Amino acid sequence: xxxxxxxxxxxxxxxxxxxxxxxxxxxxxxxxxxxxxxxxxxxxxxxxxxxxxxxxxxxxxxxxxxxxxxxxxxxxxxxxxxxxxxxxxxxxxxxxxxxxxxxxxxxxxxxxxxxxxxxxxxxxxxxxxxxxxxxxxxxxxxxxxxxxx
Amino acid sequence: xxxxxxxxxxxxxxxxxxxxxxxxxxxxxxxxxxxxxxxxxxxxxxxxxxxxxxxxxxxxxxxxxxxxxxxxxxxxxxxxxxxxxxxxxxxxxxxxxxxxxxxxxxxxxxxxxxxxxxxxxxxxxxxxxxxxxxxxxxxxxxxxxxxxxxxxxxxxxxxxxxxxxxxxxxxxxxxxxxxxxxxxxxxxxxxxxxxxxxxxxxxxxxxxxxxxxxxxxxxxxxxxxxxxxxxxxxxxxxxxxxxxxxxxxxxxxxxxxxxxxxxxxxxxxxxxxxxxxxxxxxxxxxxxxxxxxxxxxxxxxxxxxxxxxxxxxxxxxxxxxxxxxxxxxxxxxxxxxxxxxxxxxxxxxxxxxxxxxxxxxxxxxxxxxxxxxxxxxxxxxxxxxxxxxxxxxxxxxxxxxxxxxxxxxxxxxxxxxxxxxxxxxxxxxxxxxxxxxxxxxxxxxxxxxxxxxxxxxxxxxxxxxxxxxxxxxxxxxxxxxxxxxxxxxxxxxxxxxxxxxxxxxxxxxxxxxxxxxxxxxxxxxxxxxxxxxxxxxxxxxxxxxxxxxxxxxxxxxxxxxxxxxxxxxxxxxxxxxxxxxxxxxxxxxxxxxxxxxxxxxxxxxxxxxxxxxxxxxxxxxxxxxxxxxxxxxxxxxxxxxxxxxxxxxxxxxxxxxxxxxxxxxxxxxxxxxxxxxxxxxxxxxxxxxxxxxxxxxxxxxxxxxxxxxxxxxxxxxxxxxxxxxxxxxxxxxxxxxxxxxxxxxxxxxxxxxxxxxxxxxxxxxxxxxxxxxxxxxxxxxxxxxxxxxx
Numbered sequence: 001x002x003x004x005x006x007x008x009x010x011x012x013x014x015x016x017x018x019x020x021x022x023x024x025x026x027x028x029x030x031x032x033x034x035x036x037x038x039x040x041x042x043x044x045x046x047x048x049x050x051x052x053x054x055x056x057x058x059x060x061x062x063x064x065x066x067x068x069x070x071x072x073x074x075x076x077x078x079x080x081x082x083x084x085x086x087x088x089x090x091x092x093x094x095x096x097x098x099x100x101x102x103x104x105x106x107x108x109x110x111x112x113x114x115x116x117x118x119x120x121x122x123x124x125x126x127x128x129x130x131x132x133x134x135x136x137x138x139x140x141x142x143x144x145x146x147x148x149x
Numbered sequence: 150x151x152x153x154x155x156x157x158x159x160x161x162x163x164x165x166x167x168x169x170x171x172x173x174x175x176x177x178x179x180x181x182x183x184x185x186x187x188x189x190x191x192x193x194x195x196x197x198x199x200x201x202x203x204x205x206x207x208x209x210x211x212x213x214x215x216x217x218x219x220x221x222x223x224x225x226x227x228x229x230x231x232x233x234x235x236x237x238x239x240x241x242x243x244x245x246x247x248x249x250x251x252x253x254x255x256x257x258x259x260x261x262x263x264x265x266x267x268x269x270x271x272x273x274x275x276x277x278x279x280x281x282x283x284x285x286x287x288x289x290x291x292x293x294x295x296x297x298x299x300x301x302x303x304x305x306x307x308x309x310x311x312x313x314x315x316x317x318x319x320x321x322x323x324x325x326x327x328x329x330x331x332x333x334x335x336x337x338x339x340x341x342x343x344x345x346x347x348x349x350x351x352x353x354x355x356x357x358x359x360x361x362x363x364x365x366x367x368x369x370x371x372x373x374x375x376x377x378x379x380x381x382x383x384x385x386x387x388x389x390x391x392x393x394x395x396x397x398x399x400x401x402x403x404x405x406x407x408x409x410x411x412x413x414x415x416x417x418x419x420x421x422x423x424x425x426x427x428x429x430x431x432x433x434x435x436x437x438x439x440x441x442x443x444x445x446x447x448x449x450x451x452x453x454x455x456x457x458x459x460x461x462x463x464x465x466x467x468x469x470x471x472x473x474x475x476x477x478x479x480x481x482x483x484x485x486x487x488x489x490x491x492x493x494x495x496x497x498x499x500x501x502x503x504x505x506x507x508x509x510x511x512x513x514x515x516x517x518x519x520x521x522x523x524x525x526x527x528x529x530x531x532x533x534x535x536x537x538x539x540x541x542x543x544x545x546x547x548x549x550x551x552x553x554x555x556x557x558x559x560x561x562x563x564x565x566x567x568x569x570x571x572x573x574x575x576x577x578x579x580x581x582x583x584x585x586x587x588x589x590x591x592x593x594x595x596x597x598x599x600x601x602x603x604x605x606x607x608x609x610x611x612x613x614x615x616x617x618x619x620x621x622x623x624x625x626x627x628x629x630x631x632x633x634x635x636x637x638x639x640x641x642x643x644x645x646x647x648x649x650x651x652x653x654x655x656x657x658x659x660x661x662x663x664x665x666x667x668x669x670x671x672x673x674x675x676x677x678x679x680x681x682x683x684x685x686x687x688x689x690x691x692x693x694x695x696x697x698x699x700x701x702x703x704x705x706x707x708x709x710x711x712x713x714x715x716x717x718x719x720x721x722x723x724x725x726x727x728x729x730x731x732x733x734x735x736x737x738x739x740x741x742x743x744x745x746x747x748x749x750x751x752x753x754x755x756x757x758x759x760x761x762x763x764x765x766x767x768x769x770x771x772x773x774x775x776x777x778x779x780x781x782x783x784x785x786x787x788x789x790x791x792x793x794x795x796x797x798x799x800x801x802x803x804x805x806x807x808x809x810x811x812x813x814x815x816x817x818x819x820x821x822x823x824x825x826x827x828x829x830x831x832x833x834x835x836x837x838x839x840x841x842x843x844x845x846x847x848x849x850x851x852x853x854x855x856x857x858x859x860x861x862x863x864x865x866x867x868x869x870x871x872x873x874x875x876x877x878x879x880x881x882x883x884x885x886x887x888x889x890x891x892x893x894x895x896x897x898x899x900x901x902x903x904x905x906x907x908x909x910x911x912x913x914x915x916x917x918x919x920x921x922x923x924x925x926x927x928x929x930x931x932x933x934x935x936x937x938x939x
Contacts, residue, residue, distance in 0.1 A: 093467055094465060097436060
């Protein structure tokens with residue numbers, strides 16, 4: 001089944017790399033954008049057929065530093081900078097309901113996935129989040145609200 | 150400037166005619182007209198808050214309200230008429246009436262009428278859907294009948310749609326069912342009208358109007374417990390509590406915030422801390438909400454407990470762009486309309502009065518819920534009780550009419566916040582036989598309409614004079630008319646042991662009043678948490694003719710007061726003695742007082758066919774007993790989602806004298822049980838046969854048995870004038886039918902925001918044998934249908 005990639009040409013990222021080690025000096029913004037495009041593709045590739053058919057997938061285009069964090073109600077410790085993706089497996093249903101998080105290692109692109117039952121935030125997601133995959137027929141109201149960038 | 154003079158009556162008539170003639174058909178449906186009996190001189194000034202209107206020339210005034218019922222500053226206009234000829238001189242528009250601060254008395258003479266008055270009753274269109282909504286309950290003078298409370302919860306992580314649902318419920322409770330706003334505890338978000346995804350909320354999505362509900366506090370466990378503690382001090386045995394939760398849920402419980410829940414056991418423990426009340430209804434919309442059903446039903450101390458949820462314990466509930474599907478449907482069923490005000494398709498089953506039980510509302514929501522993944526759940530304890538639970542005042546208030554002076558005419562006992570009066574029809578008006586303010590002592594009975602309840606009128610002494618059975622938190626009394634006042638002939642305080650019965654007016658339900666032992670004097674049937682009894686006046690106190698506890702077999706009927714509905718009384722077998730109808734989730738029976746207990750000459754379980762009528766007490770309305778065929782025995786009216794029937798006791802069972810499905814035309818009346826409100830049965834046309842009054846959004850009619858069907862000897866659409874009375878079933882409230890004038894053909898009491906009247910059948914129509922507007926003084930009694938309880 002077809003699915004949409006929601007990344008647009010005019011996407012401009014305000015990446016926070018405060019504590020992220022640069023892969024190498026001289027890396028450009030364009031190269032960073034390409035990194036997110038690459039990550040988006042990697043996340044979409046991880047979706048199951050069921051998820052592609054029914055879920056809404058989001059990517060937080062903001063690198064998280066290594067260390068401890070609470071994500072989707074889970075306490076995690078990550079030893080490398082990472083990016084978070086979120087798969088809402090029952091968009092529009094009341095919480096709590098099945099969903100999945102993917103943590104993408106920025107250095108190795110390795111994806112760690114775990115099940116959850118709650119969104120990254122109740123209410124409006126920060127503007128760094130973007131919808132990267134959804135069934136074409138999924139109604140707008142079923143998507144989590146994202147603050148304007 | 151001259152002085153204000155009085156308008157000539159003849160000119161007033163001309164002015165009203167001219168004003169009415171000037172109404173367009175559109176205006177006729179929406180505006181109200183009122184006339185001032187004062188002629189205002191040139192230069193007279195009306196102070197209209199922030200403006201002034203000066204009368205240009207001496208004129209009489211017709212005030213046109215373009216939005217009746219709305220708060221002021223809304224469009225209205227002043228029509229100034231020549232005080233000699235009645236001709237319209239000029240008009241001016243305004244936003245406030247002339248009598249906002251008193252002065253300039255106005256007499257209404259036109260109220261909005263229904264759209265499209267068809268020659269025959271047609272299918273109701275959504276345009277007049279609002280008229281299908283049951284009228285707001287009558288003003289409750291006495292708070293002793295019952296109090297109704299609600300807790301509405303949406304958590305600190307709720308979405309806009311959850312708050313929308315709460316607003317919908319709040320509006321239904323306050324605007325339709327008459328809940329006192331202060332009795333509704335809204336625990337919402339962080340204590341404000343807000344949500345996690347939309348803040349501010351903006352207007353309410355239902356009809357794009359500002360939110361009305363008042364948030365009590367933030368949605369926290371502590372606040373919920375505090376509300377429960379408050380209600381613990383308030384709830385009385387006859388009270389109702391509705392708890393509605395609407396937000397997110399976890400498999401472990403009801404979400405409070407993003408890190409804590411209220412578990413089913415915690416919630417049930419809170420509920421268990423409440424004192425006994427008549428009804429606890431818990432409706433839950435959140436995910437996994439079915440997990441609360443078992444603990445709530447198990448731990449509730451309420452006499453009747455109802456639980457409904459959008460999903461079982463293992464499923465998530467559906468949301469929507471606006472409102473949550475199951476909650477929206479549940480509330481719409483209770484409200485009689487969608488949030489927008491649009492009519493419901495395939496309306497829920499209603500009772501005779503057009504009210505929807507909680508069970509019927511839940512059934513309807515289950516059928517119509519479009520939420521993907523929703524699987525509505527329902528449970529009640531005792532089983533089946535939800536079909537007899539309504540959010541309106543329950544039980545319906547007792548008949549306040551009777552022949553109090555043994556003159557062969559029926560009088561009306563009226564109560565108001567001021568006191569009590571007895572009105573007797575005297576031609577086109579009422580005379581006041583007596584009236585007394587609160588604080589008056591009737592013998593030993595201290596009148597206080599804030600907590601006195603009229604439990605009915607009956608001939609307790611066998612002298613054709615009806616006495617008034619009155620209860621209060623103190624106890625019970627019977628009051629008799631004595632000259633121009635009342636005297637107490639029976640006084641019994643709570644706690645009095647009457648044979649096997651201990652009187653407790655805070656938990657006992659009284660009625661029907663009838664002559665159960667056939668001695669020509671009425672007795673009092675009473676049910677309570679402990680059982681059933683028949684109490685008989687004996688001197689200044691009562692004795693118990695019969696008293697039996699719950700669990701007793703009355704004949705073959707296993708009596709359980711919490712699960713049985715008793716009444717009406719009637720002579721169902723034509724033997725001259727009174728029996729009483731009894732129903733339960735099991736079936737139906739007839740009880741007859743026999744010694745110190747009851748016999749049960751007829752009982753049948755659900756599933757029994759009475760002729761063609763299939764008995765199912767979960768959706769059958771049984772009552773309105775009367776002698777429909779004129780044979781000297783009373784029959785029982787039955788309605789259901791299928792249609793209508795008249796049932797007759799035949800030995801140990803019943804037979805159907807008539808039955809017909811919805812869609813049957815009775816003469817000109819197209820019967821449809823979801824739309825038709827069943828009024829009193831009475832001998833409207835004189836003779837021995839009782840007829841049945843019906844009303845709908847179209848108009849009113851009287852149906853009468855004719856062979857194996859019903860005829861409609863009288864029926865008229867809204868907008869018809871019965872003498873001076875303008876029929877409008879949207880705001881006409883029908884009362885008791887009785888022989889107010891002493892004639893065999895009975896009259897039907899009717900009130901409206903305008904005033905009061907008595908309608909009598911006249912040919913194929915009706916006439917008003919009396920009618921008077923609010924503000925009329927009947928002797929000393931000031932008529933005000935806004936707070937007079939008839």
